[in-house]
Amino acid sequence: MTGVKFDFDKPTKLIGQPEARLDAKRLLHGRGRFVDDIQLPRMLHAYFIRSPIAHGKIVSINTSGAMDADGVVNVFTGKDLENVVEPYVGVLSHLAGLRSPPQAPVAIDCVKWQGEPVAVVLAHSRAQAEDAAELIEIEYDELPAVVDMEKALDESCPLIHAGYDSNLAWQRTVDVGDVSSAFSNPDNFVVKKRFKFGRHTGVTLEPRTSIAEYDPSDDQLTVWYSGQAPHMMQFIFAKHLGLLEENVRVISQDVGGSFGIKVHTYGDEVAVAAIAKLLGRPIKFTADRYESFMSDIHARDHVVDARMAISASGQIVGLEFDDVTGIGPYSMYPRTSAIEANQVLNLTGAPYVIPNYRATSKVVFQNKNLMCQYRAVGHPIAMAICDCLLEEAAAHIQMDPVEVRRINLMADNSYPRTSASGMKLDELSHQAALNKLIEMMDYNSLRADQLEQRKDGVFRGIGFVSMVEVTNPSPMFYGIGGAPIASQDGATVRLDAGGGIHVSSSVTEQGQGTNAILAQIVADVLGVDLARVKVTTGDTKTTPYGGGTWASRGAGIGGEAALLAANALKEQILDAASVILQAKPSELDIKNGQVVDAKTFVEKMNLSDLARTVYYRGNELPDEAKPELVATRHYRVTDAPFVFTNGAMAAHVEVDIETGFVKVLDFWAVEDCGRVINPLLVDEQIRGGVVQGIGGALYEECLYSDEGQLLNTSLADYLVPMASEMPDIHVAHIETPTKSSVLGAKGAGEAGTGGAPAAVMNAVNDALRHLGVTIYQMPMTPERILSALAETKTDN
Template structure:
């Protein structure tokens, strides 16, 4: 052996190994520390009166009876809190022209969606608070509700905000090449479709929750919450409550799922913090499931008119679409509600060679719950538009859907390059992915079986999607927009006296297994057993500054920071060891918690070295000042994002009598760079696919014309169940990103981004011989039967 092996080559490294989550037993035994598990002395509970109307003025509000109810500590209206918190506006400077009205935690004078908080009641128990809420009967004067975004754009539509001349919140157009000329060619076939994407939401296992504690002696707020970005919330509370940032501590300990819905600023959570400061005692708020459905952000709700021109040999000549989306009455703070539409423009057509591309997005205010980033922001829409039109075009020119992709996908050897919209791409493998996918699914056999079954009246379909996933965002995105959203992450690692490794990271854990990945990296660098690594995340008093977990960035950015910190600490340790052992550092390595010679002979343990440093410093040279701790921060440079890519396929059967779609099998080939833990990556992809299938077939926030959500309960909102899910087969290609040493991209959103398009195409593949097609999601049985002309 000539010297130390790299962490990727070491036989005893955990990097690249399928390691189960070390915290699985603790959580499965009910030993988690979620917000609602926490009890503090003198703690009181909050409940909210929420608007039953989508749009109304508040003509009168009498809370005297509520204040007199047993156990009630305080009652606050919007006017009561307005003097204690600075309003907030969800705009970013790099989204030119985006506008939104100032928001208050509780409605002032007018309500603009069903579920908007109007009154906050604080009582000694949640039951007492809810009883008091029921005594409050505001005098509402109902106003016309705008629920359809296209209607809201009409010149004569009522304006949701008097300060604006219309209900248009933001508009952007991308225009590349000569789209008009491409569609005018006489050698192209043109397909046109109107897509409709329903609203849905995250439905996390743990609802949103907050526990705020204010210490007047130190003017200090501690805010425990079920969320994703503690440092962002630290900044927001400091800014809007008038506190020094160092006097705000935000803690996100165990979090029961997020999917993006817990990275935003909610009025009820801010009101909880304000109430704690006013009362000088802890205040807890935990949303019930009905509150979650009408207040947790929603996503999708797009109407898209798209068209594609293809040549006789299957080459895409042009892609053109117009996207209208409703976002609710405000743009969500601080990330804004324009990001999803912006991503649709950026990502549509990204895997393909498209020279002529035009896309327009219009973001519209409406009287529904607010919209913002949810898992795979914009991806399902972007992939469904392009891949839906592509498979439609393939059928129109009688070309196999795999073959038309092969002719249009970017070559794996053509990077770095730009997408149709101008997004900078590198290190992708679309051609390899589609080949591997067809092999994995045994495509030719499936087609033969499909033809045979059609003769027997069984309608099966096969659908594909070639996709990209935005991961590891850099400061070129949020940083230039002025939002308090860190695109870098930090990691601190230290060697304790017992020889264990203590690590702290600014990324957060919500069930993805991020903590496991970080521990694997630290253990891999040090060559110690995984159970010798302890990790802390989610506490602004403890962890280095960073962005938290969102946009599939935990492993790619947080992991790289951990790798750099671990390497720095290992260098310190080996320097100390070389001094103690009177040898050169190049002759030493760490294996199994031992300092070893190149041949593996043990020289001293990590615990012996640490105790020498901490307790017997007299044994060290006077000029050696080891700290046995290192902190490193990492951000992506040169690229706005790091892209993951993949190819997916769905195999479905459509019952033409009932309209029920059954997904028989699903395949996903993913290239997320270096795979750090295959077990956890596969879990992420499968979980994402399930959510994608949910959006394609089941999940929808159904609203009446007057803005009432009609299915705000688990009895009526259909989430996919295990019995309804197919076997999900996952395979990998590894093209490490060159933006980091670790080479890891994200993997958390690919399944959600690509599955809806694959299922849509599979259903249409089944319906096409019957002269039918469907372009609205979710593809419910009623809509399938309508497409077939049965109802």
């Protein structure tokens, strides 16, 4: 990146400082304004009746009882919306061969998963709608359900979609080098394991919520939408409801967590918008926790047969795996449900030098809730496959897991280069991160403690992961395949008459602090007090056009756009000041909200005086001076498809072999996310991510019956990690700013979730391996650990 020179080490710097986020006080005062807080005149509440079965034909729907119920205004079925909503298809052209049939927001003839919307009741209150829903009679003709993804491709398996020859949605193979010889060479050790990764889901604190309001007088649809990508949703509402994009306004302001759950097209939201258009009055839909479990996208759900060949001296010679993943009956629109499998193929082994690599992923349809992108898409699977095999292999050749990593991790001075799968890698610091990790965790003491404790029947384990994270995606992620998803983002920065700065950005705030870092960057560039910077995000009508928040891009892409725009505004300010002060722009600078002499810092004029002169008393300026005090800049990554980050993490666990319970004693993470804009926010991103990763490793799983019934639909039965069980999570950084931007920031949002599961799995296996036991299924529940221990006993 050239063109803008920037001093990150000036005495007044804000970038890199642990500034308290400006919106924390507002949120803690209960002044957050979430979609469900909004009440509009004449608003109705939508309640979705969802399929109670996994697969079946809809024989009849009798809504007459509900139509007469108290407070009910209308009831819609799939057929009622058939001609109102253009069906959508979740495929992208760069995922060659991916197929998925057209999908309607509310099922029309056939239901294909338990939880699929079948009818919508509109009433004056949610309670009235729920009462009326009990009066709707729906008859189904149940069909055999495809539940087990491992059997979905069997010839005897029923087909989910008419006209498809199998339940296969997509498959891809990556084949590099000569894998077969790597495994057939008798000098190499081969370890082979079957990994299972359970289905889990995002569990946002604020559920999916939207209010759609349609004004027929100017054909205007406004949707308040708890989500991540307002411009994408603008396109989707417009396209599928037959509106002009400029007539659709999507507003996503305070959002109570997303984790990728809220970046997809759900039938619920589309139906609500369609009904708002039909009825000409506002409709609110708030998912309750029960329907969140049944209808928020699920994630993971992989079975992977994997093997690694390693030389006697500890070098990885080959890695090979077959992955199958079940995605539900459709590929989710518009991002598709093949991206996760694609990430697994692309990312597995990316930290290491692996000469021979072959991997196949099969993505299959099944009659379960849809699976799609959730925080750290594909990463936990990719990292676990390679790093757990690596530790297993190291154990076989009696090599320390740290040593085997030092041998195989790419050298920090070896970039740019490509990964085994061909991904372009640059500016990574695996070796340095590992060294820092070992130092901070006091590795040797932990090993000594492990042996000591074992004498007393206390089984502790230490597990590692070296990982990469895909961040700052370029158009190669979605746009290239035809998705209405911007990879660039923009920021408009404006000096107002009072001397305050207004930032408007197309990245969005999900509760993670995006607005805070945008303000911090802009205040740093402009030399103004942080409190004088106000930020607007999440409104297609008022912000620049952009992608929103996903794939850890808010800071790296949105932040860079803000930096560039602020820099442009600074030039405008200094140009105007130079006219007013009769000086050269290069002789001026801005400090503490004052235009100052660049050398002596003598204050010349405050920003408010300058702005008031420009805005109110233009008569004082020469006619040829036409100052502008607002600048917009956009930024996209052009150097590579993604900007990878790297990290090294370690988990210390204790396994109770009588109960199978695992306690995580400590967790350490060293992350290189490039330039850290606000260490408070980055550290909490890492910690929050690690907690979600521990959730996947030990607790979280969507359990289905053989008939495709989701069995755990409450927070009592679906176990999210809670504070009491979480260890201290120690975070440290290595900062290798990316040269692809001036700011140098890479993403930090998904590293913890991507890396922690493998570290925890390795730690559990490190605790148990000396007993002849290993476990390669997540979540590692007490029962699964007890079963593994019991099998060993039987074997002996």
